[in-house]
Amino acid sequence: MNLHIDHAKRILVANDRGGYTVPTDRLYPFQWNWDSAFVAMGFALYDIDRAYRELERLTEGQWADGMIPHIVFHQPSDTYFPGPDVWRTKHTIPTSGITQPPVFAIALRKVHERAGKHAEARTLPLYEAALKWHRWWYSARDPERTGLVALHHPWESGSDNSPAWDVALARVPTTTVTPVMRKDTGHVNADMRPRDEDYKRFIHLLDTYAACGWNPAKQWEEAPFKIAEIQTTAILLKAGEDLEHLARLFGRTEDATEIADFNDRSRRAMLAQWRPALRRFVSRDLISGEDVQAATQAGFIPLLSLDLDKDIADALVTEMKTWSKGLKVAFPTTKPGVGSWEPKRYWRGPAWAIINWLLIDGLQRNGHPDAGEELRMSTIAAIETEGFAEYFDPVTGEGCGGLGFSWTAAAYIWLMRV
Known part of the structure; x- marks a missing residue:
C-alpha cells in the first residue's frame, strides 16, 4: 500500500461535506467548480459512486441559462469572503455569479469510462448539464463567434491574481459598493495571497455585474474586464472533444454536430493566437484589442487540446x-x-x-x-x-x-x- 495514496484518500474524506468536497477547511469552505471536477477524477480511480456524486452536487448549482457557477454555497460558513450575501444571485441554492474553467466534461468522460456497464443512466443527466454549460460559454462569452471565450473576472480563470491580468486590472477602479472584508489572510500568510488592491478590483467587478442583475448580455456591454482567454478556451476545447465523444456514444448525432462546430471554431481561433517569437500562445484583451503578453502557464495549456505541428x-x-x-x-x-x-x-x-x-x-x-x-x-x-x-x-x-x-x-x- 502506498502510504501517500492512503493519506490522499484521507484528505478527501476529511474535506467531504456530504457528497461534495471543499478544497480545504476554513480557507475554502464551499464547493468550487473546477476543484470538484479534478476531485471527481481522483475518486473515479477507487470510488465511482462518490465520483458521480461530486459532479451531481455541483450541477445543483447550475443556472437556468446553463452556467455552472464557480462556487456553490450548499451550507453557510463565515470563514470566507465574499459570501452569498455579497454575490446577490437569484438561484435556488446560493451561488456566486461567475464561472470557472470547464473541466466538468473532461471529468465526466473519465468517470463514465471507469464506471463501465450500466453507467449511461447516471452519466446522461450530467451530460445534459455539461452540454447546457457548453452552449452557455459560446453564447454568453463569445457572442461575436470568434471561437475564443471571454472572462469577465480574473476569478473565472482559476488563476486569480496572475500577472496575465495586471494590465487589464489596472483599468478597473478600486472603489467598491461592498466593503472588502477579507478572510483569506486570516488563514494563510498574506505574502502568499493576492494584494489588497487586487481584492478591491475583484469586488468592484462583482458589484458591477450584480448591478446588471447577472444578465449575460448586460454584463458583456458593461464589463470593464474582458479577456478572450487561452487557458479557458483550451480547457473548453478539450471538454468539447470529450462531450462530442459522449454524444456519439449515446447516439446524440445532432448534439455531436453542434459540439463539433464549436470545437472547430475554437481550434482555429486558438491556433491564430500562437506567437512564434514568444514560443507560446497568448490571450487577447478585448477592451484594448491587444495581446496579453504576460509570461504565464496559460500560454502552454493549448497542448491539452490541439494536435500541434x-x-x-x-x-x-x-x-x-x-x-x-x-x-x-x-x-x-x-x-x-x-x-x-x-x-x-x-x-x-x-x-x-x-x-x-x-x-x-x-x-x-x-x-x-x-x-x-x-x-x-x-x-x-x-x-x-x-x-x-x-x-x-x-x-x-x-x-x-x-x-x-x-x-x-x-x-x-x-x-x-x-
Whole structure:
C-alpha cells in the first residue's frame, strides 16, 4: 500500500461535506467548480459512486441559462469572503455569479469510462448539464463567434491574481459598493495571497455585474474586464472533444454536430493566437484589442487540446524547459526572473499539481512523453516531500497556501495510477 495514496484518500474524506468536497477547511469552505471536477477524477480511480456524486452536487448549482457557477454555497460558513450575501444571485441554492474553467466534461468522460456497464443512466443527466454549460460559454462569452471565450473576472480563470491580468486590472477602479472584508489572510500568510488592491478590483467587478442583475448580455456591454482567454478556451476545447465523444456514444448525432462546430471554431481561433517569437500562445484583451503578453502557464495549456505541428510543439517544450531550468519543482505559473514573478504568491509563480496534470496530458498528446514524465515525477516528488499543499514554491519546493488540499490529493492519486 502506498502510504501517500492512503493519506490522499484521507484528505478527501476529511474535506467531504456530504457528497461534495471543499478544497480545504476554513480557507475554502464551499464547493468550487473546477476543484470538484479534478476531485471527481481522483475518486473515479477507487470510488465511482462518490465520483458521480461530486459532479451531481455541483450541477445543483447550475443556472437556468446553463452556467455552472464557480462556487456553490450548499451550507453557510463565515470563514470566507465574499459570501452569498455579497454575490446577490437569484438561484435556488446560493451561488456566486461567475464561472470557472470547464473541466466538468473532461471529468465526466473519465468517470463514465471507469464506471463501465450500466453507467449511461447516471452519466446522461450530467451530460445534459455539461452540454447546457457548453452552449452557455459560446453564447454568453463569445457572442461575436470568434471561437475564443471571454472572462469577465480574473476569478473565472482559476488563476486569480496572475500577472496575465495586471494590465487589464489596472483599468478597473478600486472603489467598491461592498466593503472588502477579507478572510483569506486570516488563514494563510498574506505574502502568499493576492494584494489588497487586487481584492478591491475583484469586488468592484462583482458589484458591477450584480448591478446588471447577472444578465449575460448586460454584463458583456458593461464589463470593464474582458479577456478572450487561452487557458479557458483550451480547457473548453478539450471538454468539447470529450462531450462530442459522449454524444456519439449515446447516439446524440445532432448534439455531436453542434459540439463539433464549436470545437472547430475554437481550434482555429486558438491556433491564430500562437506567437512564434514568444514560443507560446497568448490571450487577447478585448477592451484594448491587444495581446496579453504576460509570461504565464496559460500560454502552454493549448497542448491539452490541439494536435500541434511538430515545430510548434517542440518550441513550446523548449520554452517550458527554459522556464523550469534550475527549479526544485516545475512548472512555474510565471516565467522565473521577470518583474512580476513571485515564487510564493498564489498564481504569480508557484507550481500547482493540477496545472501540471493538464500540461502532462498535453505533452503526451503532442509527442513529448519524456517531458510529460519528467513533470509527473517533479510533481509527485514535491507532494511526497512537502505534503498535499495548495501549491509549491518552485525554487525551494516548500508547500504553500492551504494545506490538506483536495485537488492536490486527487492529482496525486491520478498521477500515481501508471
